[in-house]
Amino acid sequence: MPSRDGGSAIDQAMMAKAVKLAARGQYTCMPNPAVGCVIAKGDVVVGEGWHQLAGQAHAEVNALKQAGDKAKGATVYVTLEPCSHYGRTPPCADALIEAGIARVVYGMTDPNPKVSGQGLDKLRQAGIAVEGPTLEADARQLNRGFIKRQKQGLPWVKVKLAMSLDGRTAMASGESQWITGPAARQDVQRLRAKSCAIVTGIGTVLHDDPSLTVRADELGFDSREEAATIAARQPLRVVVDSQLKTPAEAKVLSPDGGSLLVTAKGHSDRQGIEIVSLPDSGGQVDLPALLALLAKKECNNVLVEAGAQLAGAFVHTGLVDELVIYMAPKLLGSSARPLLSLPFDRMDQQVELDIQDIRQVGGDLRITAKPVVNKL
Numbered sequence: 001m002p003s004r005d006g007g008s009a010i011d012q013a014m015m016a017k018a019v020k021l022a023a024r025g026q027y028t029c030m031p032n033p034a035v036g037c038v039i040a041k042g043d044v045v046v047g048e049g050w051h052q053l054a055g056q057a058h059a060e061v062n063a064l065k066q067a068g069d070k071a072k073g074a075t076v077y078v079t080l081e082p083c084s085h086y087g088r089t090p091p092c093a094d095a096l097i098e099a100g101i102a103r104v105v106y107g108m109t110d111p112n113p114k115v116s117g118q119g120l121d122k123l124r125q126a127g128i129a130v131e132g133p134t135l136e137a138d139a140r141q142l143n144r145g146f147i148k149r150q151k152q153g154l155p156w157v158k159v160k161l162a163m164s165l166d167g168r169t170a171m172a173s174g175e176s177q178w179i180t181g182p183a184a185r186q187d188v189q190r191l192r193a194k195s196c197a198i199v200t201g202i203g204t205v206l207h208d209d210p211s212l213t214v215r216a217d218e219l220g221f222d223s224r225e226e227a228a229t230i231a232a233r234q235p236l237r238v239v240v241d242s243q244l245k246t247p248a249e250a251k252v253l254s255p256d257g258g259s260l261l262v263t264a265k266g267h268s269d270r271q272g273i274e275i276v277s278l279p280d281s282g283g284q285v286d287l288p289a290l291l292a293l294l295a296k297k298e299c300n301n302v303l304v305e306a307g308a309q310l311a312g313a314f315v316h317t318g319l320v321d322e323l324v325i326y327m328a329p330k331l332l333g334s335s336a337r338p339l340l341s342l343p344f345d346r347m348d349q350q351v352e353l354d355i356q357d358i359r360q361v362g363g364d365l366r367i368t369a370k371p372v373v374n375k376l
Contacts, residue, residue, distance in 0.1 A: 007134035011105050014038050014045075014077040015135045018107070021050040021059070022079045022142050027193045027230040028053050031298035033146040037063040038077040039070075039101075046070040058083065060092040064099050072100035079107035079139045084119035093119040097126040106132035107139030111150040144321070145196070145300030154291050157319055159304040159311050160191060161339055162326040168336035169308060174207050183362025184326045186220045188305075191324065193219060195235045196299035197260075199290075200252065201310035202241040211251040212237045212305065236260055236299065240285045240310055244275070262290055287319055312341035315351060318373060323353065325367045 007015065015038075022036030029035075029051045037059035039047035047070065049062025057065075060082055064071050082092040082104070096104065104123050110116045120130050133139070140147060145156035162180045163169050169179065178185070192198060193214045200212060216224070216231035234257030239246050242264040246253065253259045253273055261270070264279035264286075276293065280286035294302055304314055314320050325339075344350065353369040360366075 007105060007131065010040075010043050011077070011131070011134050013043075014040050014075075015079070015105065015107060016138070017045070017048065018059075018077045018079050019135060019138045019142065021048055022139075025050045025052055025059075026142070027190075028233055030054060030196050030233070031146075031300055033080055033143040033300075035059040035078065035080045037079070039063045039067045039074050040077065041070070041074050046074060058092050061095055064095055067099075073102045075103040075105060076101050077105045077134075079135075079142060081106050081108065081110045081117070082119040082123065083110070083115070084122050085115055091119070091122075093122045096123065097128065101128055103129040103131070105134050106130070108133050108136050111143075111147040113151070143300070145302075148321070149295050149298075149300050153295050155196065155295050155299045155302045156321050157291065157302050157304065157314065158191070158195075158322045158324060159306075159314055159320050160188060160324050160326075161311060162328070163339050164328055164330045164332040164336070166331050166333070166336075167339050168332035169339055170337045171332060172335045172337065174337070179328045179330065179332075180326045180364045181328070181362040184328075184364045184366065186218055187326075187361050187366065189214060189218045189220075191303055192235060192305075193230050195301045195303040197236040197238050197294050197297075197302045199238045199240060199302060199304045199306065199310075201306045202239060202243075202245055203307045203309065204305070205239055205241070205246055205250050205252055207307075209251050210305070211254060211256065213254075213256045234258070235303070236294075236297070238262060238290070238294070240287075240290070240306075242279075242284050262293075287314060287317055291319060308338055308341040315340055315371070316342055318371070320371055322356075323367075323369045323371075325369070326361065327365045327367060329363065 018036035018038045022034045025034040032054045036050045038045055047063040047067025049059050051059045084091050084093045123130050148154055148156050198212045214231045216227040219227045221227040236258045237252050238260045240262050244263045244265050246261055259273055261275045262285050263277050264283055278286045278289045352372040354372050355369045357368040
């Protein structure tokens, strides 16, 4: 019986499996989208796969390899429309046609307007039944950053914050280690691992000297091999430094991962470090221009780990898609530093948030919220 989400109960169950498979690639497939694929005959799965690493086989090819001859006459469930063009790998639509697939159920169409629908059309022209979208909201959730980059030329921006119960992030002196517990810090490691770039400010660099790396032994995965594979792909570390004050010995410039200094001054050379000048009219770094630059560098998901001033600037300028706030059951007092620097003095300036999720992480709470104006 068809459902409101599209497809029969079996179709939905198989697509749900494909979505779970796709999620396994979220740490490693960037800048490509995370895609999962299930091949079935009725309710019997004969092959499954997901896109594991950029440049390697796509989900459909991995599933076909597992299915072998059983793929002929089967139904393919894939979270994203099969590609129809040559990239670093051949078109998946062609592979499905050659395997003798009878039916394809897709989660969502390709968000790239230049190719959207072409893969589905190629399948139809080959006589394959095409149905969907099925569980489209789940399929889109997997690849919000990829979708936004394809449609808007901007990455998905997530701001990570840690605060006490009274909304404070550090003592007046700047002391902040540690507000949250080890479980929350492990969770942040996973946020970093799912990010293409991490943005911080010069104030954080000068005060805390963070490395902003993904550390395999802090991800909390049972498989050391899996953790090592994930940590091998380090996100780009971006420092917003309008006056170019980042010390040469700063950990964020270490060879553990790529680094980018973004300044408002003229270009300056530092051996092995990319420096870009993006001044705005006020002599600060142009944050919208920075995000556009990161999108051109194929960054789907950007994590902002910064102090109240820079994090507040991202929120104030409407550049944030999602806030992830870790709240510790502690009180730091009225002299401690606030969560965000937002120079509001009227109620009509408030930023309304839509809370998406609240859950306990160790002894802390993790609140995920979206500014109401962002409806992707």
